[in-house]
Amino acid sequence: SLMIFVLAACGGDSNSSGAEGNESASGDGETKTIRAGIGLNDQHPQYKGLLKFKEIVEEKTDGAIKVETYHSGQLGDDRTMTEALQLGTQEVTIPSTAPLANFVPEFSVFDIPFLFPNEEVADEVLASDVGQGLLEKLESQNLVGLAYWENGFRDLTNSKRAVATAEDFKGLKIRTMENDLHLEAFKALGANPTPMAFTELFTAMQQGTVDGQENPYATIYLQKFYEVQDHVSNTHHIYSPFVFLMSKEFFDGLNEDQQKIVTDAAKEAGKHQIKLNREANEKYLKSLQEEGMTYTEITPEAREEMVKKVQPVIEDFKDDIGAETVDKVYKAVEEATK
Template identity: 45%
Template structure:
């Protein structure tokens, strides 16, 4: 009887050890791969809410094996600092305005060309297709793995001096632009005095009168309360500036294939969430901004003079960006 009891006890003990080992092993995989990322915008922005959506989706899909640490309000530095962090391996993911990545790839400057896109349908088709992927792949030599694009939106013009309805209204305005060459050339052609500046400095520069205006998507203008220091806004839509979703190759190469696929799926799910929310709310955002600003809505024919004046930018930068890539993008959009 004692012998039988001992056998049963030993069996129970063995099973307990197996289950305990299994639980320990399972627990040790939680948070095994951590994706740290940060943005310049605040935690009320759609960009941050998109990151929260991706975090929930990814952590659920991987049962917590892959987790995300999110930072906002430039806690990790500006976009350029985070891109440099990808190379160093101190940051795993970038999801900011792709423009600053032109320091490593001239192909990125394709999206700076003025009036390349005229609709969201064109945006989605090109970004999610082979041309968009070619731009992302151009970052591989710099140790960056580009996965996709999120919505940043068409950039609109604001200033504190006067309503802008014609190109002549831009002449003489001191405008903050992204610190990349194409926007500088574009606004010089329009007669402005463009000033390159990192995003985190923009509000203070506007407030102190260092610059008269800036250009950013509607959602960014609202989320960052630029209306507090800007009186006028115009729907120039001169550039569609996407958020690039890019990973550190050092991190990516350590990630097993199954989790690489989970990350891709989470990026694309967040992209769809992001675009839908941004486009649904665009008119609501304009209506909200109109409470504080004088909004000028230009008809398509009123935008044509701006397009014509800035077209020489294509010739100026085609060689630098890559003539074949520029022509490929133009042909693709014309044939949609």
């Protein structure tokens, strides 16, 4: 990385000395375009983060790399956009880790319910060797994981009843992300889960195909889910990271200066996004109540009961996720919790 730093510091000078002759941020005069798509809407901190990424990249490359931003699933859902990156027909997407586990199974480690006690522990584990190692595994899938961003702690909403205990999940038709561990965990809680892309969720709730869903408060509020949902509980059952993904084909086609710029920009914009996201998640529970939703707090005893119910599922999935990854993550959580 020192080498990359030196090249970046030299700027245009490396043009004359570099064997390739195009080692500067502005490239060889050809403009490259990054089409970046997300599922959430333009009010969400995820989109604000993406705008920050655009600003940094366009400025640092002097416009040699342009970033076009697409929200609300305009380019597809998490899964189809990730596939488009593999094919090289799209350059950037920022999915939740849950659907990404369909590409690299180890990412499902973050779908272990009640894994992280708080955001600080999540931060430490994601920055640790095991967290960063997971990003490296994406390369074999023709993807480059440039940084973790944040979706956040997920909380349950539904249109049927106030959920306070594990019992209350019984029979609720819950939309889950497209991830087998999510699906089985909700079954273990007695719910009737259906996996579905985020882009189909609002309509499914509106039409009653599902009774509920789970997402952080920021998403519930900014996507206006309160229009079709009546109850919210602070289940905090999963902390979902986002992964800032780039097509490997596109990344490999950038010169070293540009690779450093997009990598740093993804990290820098991520810090901004995470800050905004935490402010939003703190602020919007109150807004949901103002919009008429009932709020039910999960007591520590009730949460303990939920932990017990999903335990067998975690054991069943350990080998599918990768036992080594699971053990390493548990260890990292333990160390971060000390």
